[in-house]
Amino acid sequence: MTGSAAKAPHRDNAPRLRVVVETISYVNEMVSEGAAGQREFEVEARQGDTVYDILRRFSSLHPHLNEALWDPETGGIGPHIEIIFNDTILGVRDSEETLVQDNDRIVLTGQYVGG
Amino acid sequence: MRTSEGPAESPGRAAVAGGFAGRILRVDLTAGRIWTERPSEREYREYLGGVGIGAKILYEEVPPEVGWDHPENRLVLATGVLAGLPVWGSGGLTVVTRGAMTNGATSSQANGFFGTSLKYSGYDAIVLQGRAPHWVYLFVHNDTVELRDAKHLLGKDTWETQDALHAELGFKGHQLSVYTAGIAGENRVRFAAIHGDYGHVASKNGCGAVLGSKNVKAIAIVRGDRALPVADARGLFTVADTISHDLRTNPTTQALYKLGTLPGVSNLSKIGVLPIRNYTTNQWPEGVDKAPWEGQALRDGFDHRGHQCNACGMRHCQQVVLGKGEHQGAIVDEPEYEGWSCGWTMGVTNPTDMAWLNTQLDRAVVDLNEFGWLMGWVIECYEKGYLTRQQLDGIEPTWGDVKAAHALLQKLIRREGWIGNLLAEGVKRASEQIGGPAAECAVYTLKGAQPRGHDHRGRWEEMLDTCVSSTGTLESGQSVEPGELGLPARFNPVGGDDVAKIVAGMLGRRHFEDSLGTCIFTTRTTLKNLCLAVSAATGWDYSVDEAMRFGRRTACLLRAFNLRCGIGPELEKPSKRYGSTPVDGPLKGVAVADQWESMVASWYERVGYDRTSGRPKADLLRSLGLEKVAQDLWG
Numbered sequence: 001m002t003g004s005a006a007k008a009p010h011r012d013n014a015p016r017l018r019v020v021v022e023t024i025s026y027v028n029e030m031v032s033e034g035a036a037g038q039r040e041f042e043v044e045a046r047q048g049d050t051v052y053d054i055l056r057r058f059s060s061l062h063p064h065l066n067e068a069l070w071d072p073e074t075g076g077i078g079p080h081i082e083i084i085f086n087d088t089i090l091g092v093r094d095s096e097e098t099l100v101q102d103n104d105r106i107v108l109t110g111q112y113v114g115g
Numbered sequence: 116m117r118t119s120e121g122p123a124e125s126p127g128r129a130a131v132a133g134g135f136a137g138r139i140l141r142v143d144l145t146a147g148r149i150w151t152e153r154p155s156e157r158e159y160r161e162y163l164g165g166v167g168i169g170a171k172i173l174y175e176e177v178p179p180e181v182g183w184d185h186p187e188n189r190l191v192l193a194t195g196v197l198a199g200l201p202v203w204g205s206g207g208l209t210v211v212t213r214g215a216m217t218n219g220a221t222s223s224q225a226n227g228f229f230g231t232s233l234k235y236s237g238y239d240a241i242v243l244q245g246r247a248p249h250w251v252y253l254f255v256h257n258d259t260v261e262l263r264d265a266k267h268l269l270g271k272d273t274w275e276t277q278d279a280l281h282a283e284l285g286f287k288g289h290q291l292s293v294y295t296a297g298i299a300g301e302n303r304v305r306f307a308a309i310h311g312d313y314g315h316v317a318s319k320n321g322c323g324a325v326l327g328s329k330n331v332k333a334i335a336i337v338r339g340d341r342a343l344p345v346a347d348a349r350g351l352f353t354v355a356d357t358i359s360h361d362l363r364t365n366p367t368t369q370a371l372y373k374l375g376t377l378p379g380v381s382n383l384s385k386i387g388v389l390p391i392r393n394y395t396t397n398q399w400p401e402g403v404d405k406a407p408w409e410g411q412a413l414r415d416g417f418d419h420r421g422h423q424c425n426a427c428g429m430r431h432c433q434q435v436v437l438g439k440g441e442h443q444g445a446i447v448d449e450p451e452y453e454g455w456s457c458g459w460t461m462g463v464t465n466p467t468d469m470a471w472l473n474t475q476l477d478r479a480v481v482d483l484n485e486f487g488w489l490m491g492w493v494i495e496c497y498e499k500g501y502l503t504r505q506q507l508d509g510i511e512p513t514w515g516d517v518k519a520a521h522a523l524l525q526k527l528i529r530r531e532g533w534i535g536n537l538l539a540e541g542v543k544r545a546s547e548q549i550g551g552p553a554a555e556c557a558v559y560t561l562k563g564a565q566p567r568g569h570d571h572r573g574r575w576e577e578m579l580d581t582c583v584s585s586t587g588t589l590e591s592g593q594s595v596e597p598g599e600l601g602l603p604a605r606f607n608p609v610g611g612d613d614v615a616k617i618v619a620g621m622l623g624r625r626h627f628e629d630s631l632g633t634c635i636f637t638t639r640t641t642l643k644n645l646c647l648a649v650s651a652a653t654g655w656d657y658s659v660d661e662a663m664r665f666g667r668r669t670a671c672l673l674r675a676f677n678l679r680c681g682i683g684p685e686l687e688k689p690s691k692r693y694g695s696t697p698v699d700g701p702l703k704g705v706a707v708a709d710q711w712e713s714m715v716a717s718w719y720e721r722v723g724y725d726r727t728s729g730r731p732k733a734d735l736l737r738s739l740g741l742e743k744v745a746q747d748l749w750g
Contacts, residue, residue: 024381024382024385024409025370025378025381025382025409025410026369026370026373026374026378026410030366067366068366071604073598074604076604076605077604077605078604078605079367079594079597079598079604079605080365080366080367081366082382082386084385084386084701087387087701088386088387088701088702089386089573089608089701091605091606091607091608091610092607092608092609092702092705107385109381109382109385109386110366110367110370110378110382111367112378112379112382112383
């Protein structure tokens with residue numbers, strides 16, 4: 001299910017883009033709508049936004065996720081949430097500074113603890 | 116017939132630091148002699164327990180000419196300072212030996228209640244040496260330690276062995292902890308493991324084959340009644356509470372607390388590191404519903420009951436009832452992620468089928484990672500015509516065919532026929548024996564170990580760790596609280612230098628954890644918390660620096676042992692298939708081979724080992740108090 005667009009600050013007048021954030025596994029529980037089964041969220045984006053901007057915008061609406069996602073000391077992405085950008089772990093081909101394109105997809109999942 | 120010679124020491128606890136039982140139980144199986152040793156407090160502080168004490172014994176007592184199946188090989192079953200104490204998951208066992216897969220050092224862990232029972236009986240470790248003249252089991256209950264006839268237990272699987280000893284000895288539930296290598300161990304299957312307490316397995320490097328080579332069918336430990344004093348009980352309860360709070364609330368461990376490792380299949384499939392069909396693809400199979408493979412669905416898909424280890428509040432370990440299928444009604448151990456992924460390497464996409472097979476592997480008992488790679492190889496080879504129906508005794512394995520896998524399991528654990536004997540040697544040796552193109556589809560390390568159930572071509576940190584390890588499995592382990600060691604919270608999993616930095620930086624932490632007698636899941640907290648627990652138990656002022664120094668020293672001892680056994684840096688590589696480039700999925704085209712040499716070189720530089728010879732450098736050894744090892748290696 002795709003939810004309504006999240007309202008957050010964005011670049012005025014730049015062309016709009018459609019970016020989807022999907023939450024899976026226990027990250028779904030960190031997102032308030034997740035309890036109702038919603039897993040995909042369309043986040044309002046504009047040309048010039050980076051992956052970092054999208055993550056900040058989305059997590060600002062979900063306090064539990066916001067706390068888990070960011071490293072309080074560095075302000076960067078912390079160790080608890082794995083971020084997949086267009087099917088590849090963020091950092092492999094792209095970074096937080098990558099400019100998003102129309103129909104880009106970000107998946108947030110838990111860090112794997114093996115055994 | 117019983118050989119009964121209780122420990123030669125007087126009863127009572129040695130005057131050592133709190134938390135320790137104060138005695139090491141030594142058993143010479145050849146002579147039938149049993150005695151105890153009482154390490155000094157200095158020795159306990161220097162070697163702690165678990166892999167620490169095991170590494171010391173291996174290095175000092177197993178010379179290079181003593182191979183894994185030589186009677187004079189040592190099999191150390193050790194627990195640690197926190198075992199039996201009110202810390203979550205404190206029933207741990209570490210097995211240290213010269214193992215059958217690599218013919219080098221092994222450090223493998225299991226949980227359950229072994230560690231607790233052993234400590235309450237008054238021992239911190241058991242060291243087996245020699246070979247019993249006939250099959251025996253070791254019985255331990257306080258000062259009663261006996262080698263008892265085990266002929267009536269031969270041919271029983273691990274669960275049957277535990278059932279039989281419970282009935283024979285008149286104990287119930289967790290009063291008795293039984294660890295055995297099953298039928299696979301009896302037949303010295305190279306990847307036989309040691310299983311106990313209905314679901315806990317020390318699986319690596321053929322440690323079960325070593326137990327079997329000593330003609331020991333099982334170790335049965337009654338939960339003793341010795342007191343286990345600690346230095347600061349209030350402090351211990353406080354830090355135990357802090358650790359359990361961390362595990363329940365930390366975003367990384369929350370899922371582990373609730374669901375164990377069940378979320379692994381869906382998580383790893385998303386990032387392209389689920390090992391599907393022997394590394395031949397990274398695409399989720401078409402037509403296979405993903406929903407039943409979500410963590411919560413795997414838990415809810417079975418009728419389940421908690422099966423926690425000693426003092427553990429996690430909701431991780433469960434026993435489940437199969438609700439449908441051919442084995443409906445069977446009680447099995449809920450698979451870990453590694454159990455599920457074992458199935459995925461063979462193409463098994465039905466959770467009920469794999470839940471059943473996972474427990475058959477435990478009953479056998481073999482390392483399920485190795486079994487998965489072996490079956491994946493067999494299926495692929497049969498599909499491509501490298502193995503024939505005749506060679507497989509009429510079995511025609513296909514992807515996802517659990518019945519065929521089970522049939523082959525039954526042959527290999529008994530070394531039945533040509534195929535049983537071939538497969539019992541593990542995938543590296545089996546593929547080398549077949550040769551030709553079959554040799555190119557097997558997943559293993561050149562040392563003879565195997566990766567766990569992940570596609571490491573997308574997790575280079577684990578491929579590097581597995582290949583350079585001195586333990587027959589991951590040695591640094593996963594990055595836990597990296598900031599505490601000055602390491603970055605995130606890194607590029609396919610960036611060679613990033614990966615080398617993490618693996619090198621974490622080296623030592625796992626050895627410290629594996630010396631405490633606890634579970635790696637319940638130690639997913641800060642080193643500071645773990646050191647507070649050690650300090651409260653012992654009365655020492657135990658710091659993070661001391662913990663990591665201990666860990667690095669243990670790593671050096673194990674590496675020195677392996678080098679002495681002829682296991683050198685030339686073997687620190689993946690097999691052709693293991694180190695291949697993914698052909699599809701999120702990491703298509705990402706080639707570890709392009710960066711392998713530079714990544715390994717970077718690791719060597721960071722850990723302070725000599726790249727050419729593989730030796731820890733002399734000044735490093737001396738700084739860790741290993742003067743004798745420095746002399747042995749460098750002259």
